[in-house]
Amino acid sequence: MQKNLTTKTVVIVATILLCIFGVIGFPKSKQELLDNVRRNIRLGLDLKGGSHLVLQVQVQDALKAEADQAIERMKEDLRKQNIDYAAIDRNDPSRVEDADKIEIDIKGVPAQKTGALRGLISDQFGQWVLTPVNSTDYRLNMRPSELMAIKRDTVERSIQTIGNRINELGLTEPVVQQYGSSGDQYQILVQLPGVDDPARVKEIMQTTAQLEIDDVKDGPFPSREAALAQHGGVLPLNTKLVKMAPRGENSDSWYLVSRIPVVRGTDLRNARPGQDEYRKWEANFTLTQDAGKRFGRYTEANIGNRLAVVLDNQIRSVATIQSRIEDSGRITGLGGEQEASDLALVLRAGALPAGIQFLEERSIGPSLGADSIHEGIVAGLAGLAAVIVAMLIYYKRSGVNAVLALVLNTIILMAALAYFHAVLTLPGIAGIILTIGMAVDSNVLIFERIREELRAGKAIISAVDAGFSKAWWTIFDTHVTTIVSCAFLFIFGEGPVRGFAVTLVIGLMANLFTAVFVSKVIFDYELSGRRQVAELSI
Numbered sequence: 001m002q003k004n005l006t007t008k009t010v011v012i013v014a015t016i017l018l019c020i021f022g023v024i025g026f027p028k029s030k031q032e033l034l035d036n037v038r039r040n041i042r043l044g045l046d047l048k049g050g051s052h053l054v055l056q057v058q059v060q061d062a063l064k065a066e067a068d069q070a071i072e073r074m075k076e077d078l079r080k081q082n083i084d085y086a087a088i089d090r091n092d093p094s095r096v097e098d099a100d101k102i103e104i105d106i107k108g109v110p111a112q113k114t115g116a117l118r119g120l121i122s123d124q125f126g127q128w129v130l131t132p133v134n135s136t137d138y139r140l141n142m143r144p145s146e147l148m149a150i151k152r153d154t155v156e157r158s159i160q161t162i163g164n165r166i167n168e169l170g171l172t173e174p175v176v177q178q179y180g181s182s183g184d185q186y187q188i189l190v191q192l193p194g195v196d197d198p199a200r201v202k203e204i205m206q207t208t209a210q211l212e213i214d215d216v217k218d219g220p221f222p223s224r225e226a227a228l229a230q231h232g233g234v235l236p237l238n239t240k241l242v243k244m245a246p247r248g249e250n251s252d253s254w255y256l257v258s259r260i261p262v263v264r265g266t267d268l269r270n271a272r273p274g275q276d277e278y279r280k281w282e283a284n285f286t287l288t289q290d291a292g293k294r295f296g297r298y299t300e301a302n303i304g305n306r307l308a309v310v311l312d313n314q315i316r317s318v319a320t321i322q323s324r325i326e327d328s329g330r331i332t333g334l335g336g337e338q339e340a341s342d343l344a345l346v347l348r349a350g351a352l353p354a355g356i357q358f359l360e361e362r363s364i365g366p367s368l369g370a371d372s373i374h375e376g377i378v379a380g381l382a383g384l385a386a387v388i389v390a391m392l393i394y395y396k397r398s399g400v401n402a403v404l405a406l407v408l409n410t411i412i413l414m415a416a417l418a419y420f421h422a423v424l425t426l427p428g429i430a431g432i433i434l435t436i437g438m439a440v441d442s443n444v445l446i447f448e449r450i451r452e453e454l455r456a457g458k459a460i461i462s463a464v465d466a467g468f469s470k471a472w473w474t475i476f477d478t479h480v481t482t483i484v485s486c487a488f489l490f491i492f493g494e495g496p497v498r499g500f501a502v503t504l505v506i507g508l509m510a511n512l513f514t515a516v517f518v519s520k521v522i523f524d525y526e527l528s529g530r531r532q533v534a535e536l537s538i
Contacts, residue, residue: 284344398538
């Protein structure tokens with residue numbers, strides 16, 4: 001018996017020490033102790049203050065890009081199958097509400113080629129529906145299932161990319177998730193605890209960071225009109241005109257580049273800020289192994305030709321290929337260290353699949369959070385004090401047992417929040433207070449069961465053992481049903497509701513340990529030192 005008690009005591013003491021370490025670490029001073037607590041117990045936006053942003057993903061951008069890719073493939077396939085046409089273009093929906101109206105028009109197809117065109121669209125472009133407008137013109141509309149899949153994927157990729165960029169900034173526990181219940185809004189909620197000036201974060205989030213390295217065919221030209229005039233008003237096949245990013249005297253230079261990039265942003269492996277030989281800031285990037293081999297073959301075969309680094313449809317730099325280049329490159333002419341760092345960050349995090357628009361922006365001051373913390377702590381302490389007094393009066397010395405289990409329950413809960421990097425929010429504080437109530441309820445069930453066994457004439461040790469064993473399944477059932485309810489809150493709820501659910505589940509699991517295991521050990525210690533137990537203070 002004594003050996004078993006010693007083992008249980010070691011488990012309890014080790015748990016307490018581990019929990020205390022998780023919350024305060026090894027502080028060497030009072031200030032370090034406070035700093036460790038602030039760092040380990042992460043506060044949410046409603047407690048710490050910060051920025052609340054609602055973004056709308058411009059899903060029509062992704063659909064237009066999908067249509068552009070389809071047009072390029074169509075032109076190539078029509079040429080291979082000798083199907084003549086006068087023009088292929090698409091409409092330009094500018095609003096999210098018009099995203100479903102994306103269309104591709106094919107004009108001037110000879111009547112005798114109608115069957116070949118239908119066969120081509122059916123075989124190679126199954127996501128589009130071909131509808132005749134007249135005998136020579138046709139219209140392509142994207143299938144509804146494909147529209148929904150692209151829009152859903154665009155929002156999910158935007159959330160992932162924005163989350164990656166914010167995490168790179170080192171912000172504490174940001175929230176990035178789909179916002180609202182209406183899927184037609186394509187909105188994202190971003191909460192940044194502790195950020196009261198989100199201007200830089202907004203700029204980083206807005207940058208689409210579409211990177212390309214394109215083959216330069218001609219240029220520079222002083223204007224777009226001059227470039228078109230140079231080529232008789234019609235651009236050569238598979239080329240496009242791109243403007244140089246504003247920089248000093250070259251603020252209005254245009255280049256003719258290949259429409260098919262040599263390297264895309266998806267080929268990047270890493271990016272980092274750096275300085276050139278003149279101490280000017282730049283962003284250096286490295287390519288994946290596959291892209292490096294491809295780039296090496298291309299540069300080796302095109303020594304003397306020029307390449308343009310295009311970022312978000314603006315040329316950042318143009319360089320002549322001097323020798324074979326395999327797995328690295330750089331973007332020069334940046335304004336300073338901050339711009340180089342931010343550009344490297346967005347390149348590492350990946351490109352946004354569509355533009356974003358800010359619908360709502362709120363800054364929450366830390367004073368509101370401080371008031372919430374103060375009132376939450378006061379409410380918690382008042383409730384705890386009332387519970388302690390009631391337990392001590394009603395259950396006498398056994399009430400001390402319940403109080404000790406209750407204190408340990410709170411310590412375990414706070415340590416779990418620290419170890420799992422969970423965020424404590426105002427609903428989370430409500431969850432802690434509710435956990436206190438359920439912990440007391442568990443002790444009441446056990447104590448009342450022990451009283452029933454004593455009234456039935458059982459010996460004290462037998463009554464205590466029977467009380468714990470018979471109350472165990474009732475406690476387990478109530479906790480499991482509550483945890484299942486919390487699971488539904490977590491799955492279907494938003495941030496604050498999820499915070500409440502997480503805190504409550506952690507508290508309930510801790511309560512199973514403290515109310516049953518720890519409380520029983522305390523009773524065993526009290527009863528093990530007596531040869532004959534005549535009375536139990538309960």
